[in-house]
Amino acid sequence: MAEIKIDIRGETCPVPLVETRKAVRHAEVGDIIEVTGTHPTSRKEIPMAVEALSLTLLSNEGTDTEWVIRIRR
Amino acid sequence: MTQEQKASPEQATIVLHSGDMDKVYSALIVANGALAMGMEASIYFTFWGLQRLEKGGLEKGPLSKMHLFGLGKWMIKQRMKKSNVAKLERLMNDFKTLGGRIIACEMTMDIMGIDADDLRQDWIDEYGAVGTYVQEARKSEITLFI
Numbered sequence: 001m002a003e004i005k006i007d008i009r010g011e012t013c014p015v016p017l018v019e020t021r022k023a024v025r026h027a028e029v030g031d032i033i034e035v036t037g038t039h040p041t042s043r044k045e046i047p048m049a050v051e052a053l054s055l056t057l058l059s060n061e062g063t064d065t066e067w068v069i070r071i072r073r
Numbered sequence: 074m075t076q077e078q079k080a081s082p083e084q085a086t087i088v089l090h091s092g093d094m095d096k097v098y099s100a101l102i103v104a105n106g107a108l109a110m111g112m113e114a115s116i117y118f119t120f121w122g123l124q125r126l127e128k129g130g131l132e133k134g135p136l137s138k139m140h141l142f143g144l145g146k147w148m149i150k151q152r153m154k155k156s157n158v159a160k161l162e163r164l165m166n167d168f169k170t171l172g173g174r175i176i177a178c179e180m181t182m183d184i185m186g187i188d189a190d191d192l193r194q195d196w197i198d199e200y201g202a203v204g205t206y207v208q209e210a211r212k213s214e215i216t217l218f219i
Binding site: 010011012013014015017018020021022025048049052053 | 102105106108109110111156157158159164167170171
């Protein structure tokens with residue numbers, strides 16, 4: 001199982017969602033994707049995408065302007 | 074079962090009739106959002122929108138309001154740069170990377186005298202007409218006319 005880290009600090013809509021999706025596509029089932037970002041709305045919307053893609057949200061930590069979301073494919 | 078594993082995932086179908094810069098942004102942002110959230114997405118480039126598929130044409134559209142002979146567009150572009158908004162070229166590349174489909178309207182090509190050689194053929198998946206759109210739109214959960 002691999003851990004894929006993406007850093008999208010400073011990026012705004014729709015890049016955080018898009019980069020998360022690209023990372024998920026590259027991941028194998030069971031891999032963990034760790035997304036670090038600063039865009040407040042994406043902190044709410046990445047978990048929506050996680051649900052829509054039937055992935056597992058492991059954690060969503062930090063503040064709205066500096067957060068880390070961990071996802072398992 | 075994930076969206077990816079389903080036989081026919083949900084779909085977003087967008088008609089991009091406008092060639093205005095801000096509306097091209099709207100189309101590509103919504104389409105990328107749909108792809109990012111597990112849907113399929115198609116954009117039909119027609120009329121003024123088709124001009125944005127011309128080589129070097131993607132960023133060339135005016136602002137739909139307050140264009141002010143280019144001054145308004147320049148100001149908005151400065152603001153977008155400051156806010157780190159992605160360029161249209163990047164959004165288009167992401168759209169293609171995530172499996173988005175581009176359909177170019179053949180009738181518009183005839184009307185405007187645009188040849189396939191004038192267009193970014195590396196982006197275009199299909200040259201179509203209204204029947205192609207209707208067939209995709211009838212099975213889409215989201216359809217937009219921009």
